[in-house]
Amino acid sequence: MNHKIPETMKALVLPSPGEYEIQEIAVPRPQPQEVLCRIRGVAICGSDPELVHGGLAGYWPPSYPFVPGHEWAGEVVSIGPGVTDFQPGDRVAGEAWKGCGTCCNCVEGRYNLCRNYGKPETGMRHYGFRNQGAYAQYNVYSVKSIHKMPEHIRFVEGALVDTAGVAVHGAELTGITPGGTVAVIGPGPIGIMAMRIAKILGASRVIAVGRKGRLEAAGRLVADISVDFEKEDPVAGVKEATDGFGADEVFEASGAEGTLNQAIRMVKPGGRIGLLGVPPESVEEKVPFKYVCRNEITIIGVKANPNASRKVISLIGSGKLEVKDVITHVFPLQEFSKALDTFENRREGAVKVVLEPNGPEI
Numbered sequence: 001m002n003h004k005i006p007e008t009m010k011a012l013v014l015p016s017p018g019e020y021e022i023q024e025i026a027v028p029r030p031q032p033q034e035v036l037c038r039i040r041g042v043a044i045c046g047s048d049p050e051l052v053h054g055g056l057a058g059y060w061p062p063s064y065p066f067v068p069g070h071e072w073a074g075e076v077v078s079i080g081p082g083v084t085d086f087q088p089g090d091r092v093a094g095e096a097w098k099g100c101g102t103c104c105n106c107v108e109g110r111y112n113l114c115r116n117y118g119k120p121e122t123g124m125r126h127y128g129f130r131n132q133g134a135y136a137q138y139n140v141y142s143v144k145s146i147h148k149m150p151e152h153i154r155f156v157e158g159a160l161v162d163t164a165g166v167a168v169h170g171a172e173l174t175g176i177t178p179g180g181t182v183a184v185i186g187p188g189p190i191g192i193m194a195m196r197i198a199k200i201l202g203a204s205r206v207i208a209v210g211r212k213g214r215l216e217a218a219g220r221l222v223a224d225i226s227v228d229f230e231k232e233d234p235v236a237g238v239k240e241a242t243d244g245f246g247a248d249e250v251f252e253a254s255g256a257e258g259t260l261n262q263a264i265r266m267v268k269p270g271g272r273i274g275l276l277g278v279p280p281e282s283v284e285e286k287v288p289f290k291y292v293c294r295n296e297i298t299i300i301g302v303k304a305n306p307n308a309s310r311k312v313i314s315l316i317g318s319g320k321l322e323v324k325d326v327i328t329h330v331f332p333l334q335e336f337s338k339a340l341d342t343f344e345n346r347r348e349g350a351v352k353v354v355l356e357p358n359g360p361e362i
């Protein structure tokens with residue numbers, strides 16, 4: 001591969017909280033154990049709108065100007081000193097997290113819980129949240145945050161490796177009962193991936209709990225049973241579909257108020273709940289303490305997608321996991337504003353919206 005790297009590139013820049021624009025900025029250079037990647041597909045994550053609108057300013061991102069974006073795939077175009085496992089031309093999918101590598105959680109492989117979060121001097125990175133991200137034509141990444149993908153996985157599909165990885169991590173934490181029933185509250189991109197991963201891991205039936213276009217999409221793509229919470233009580237709906245017993249595992253993928261209690265009531269006694277959705281800070285639910293104890297219900301928080309990318313790439317590459325059918329819209333980076341509006345307001349049945357900063361893949 002002989003790709004000439006320009007001095008400057010187009011990037012979506014947040015100049016200050018709540019503002020964004022496409023700017024021409026310098027192409028970064030890879031440092032030791034980093035590679036420069038040409039971003040070919042970057043998906044809008046459910047966590048992006050709040051960050052772009054400045055709702056988390058000072059934390060995500062810590063300072064301005066800032067380039068967000070973390071669900072991406074692309075190609076390596078140059079390597080920094082000491083890099084031996086990658087070379088220009090490698091097709092890769094990225095993940096947002098790179099732990100410090102030395103704290104007790106990182107040593108255990110739990111780099112999503114790195115104790116040096118927010119301390120870049122330790123080597124910790126959180127691309128697109130605290131370190132420059134992928135809504136740009138190029139970006140540098142640690143070799144720890146990229147994973148090779150085969151030729152036949154398209155870049156727009158690779159942009160969903162991060163999303164699907166959250167579902168894989170959640171399912172690994174809860175376990176999936178072979179032949180069991182899994183209910184998923186919130187059939188957005190992560191919810192749909194959770195249903196598919198649950199089936200791959202042996203669930204015989206999945207129940208989607210949601211409403212409107214996304215519930216309809218889940219029903220078309222993967223769910224065996226759809227429960228519309230605007231038309232019926234979601235707990236009763238799941239109970240009815242499971243002979244009154246409850247689902248073996250429940251994944252909460254909406255982050256909405258009240259859904260934790262629904263999950264507790266719709267999981268079977270002895271069942272497990274995985275919390276995949278990211279609720280706003282203001283959501284604080286009272287938990288029926290006694291009911292949870294009496295029924296030995298396990299509630300598991302799930303954060304990001306550590307150690308999942310290679311598994312996801314292998315599942316997509318082998319044809320076991322379909323991801324492209326959740327991509328409803330693809331835009332060039334220049335049309336970020338339209339892309340964000342489409343995603344945020346779920347226009348035209350939008351599920352996953354992907355940007356191509358370097359044009360479509362031929």
Ligand SMILES: [Zn+2]
Pocket residue numbers: 045046047070071162163
């Ligand atoms: Zn994300």
Ligand SMILES: [Zn+2]
Pocket residue numbers: 099100101102103104105106107111113114115116
């Ligand atoms: Zn660490």
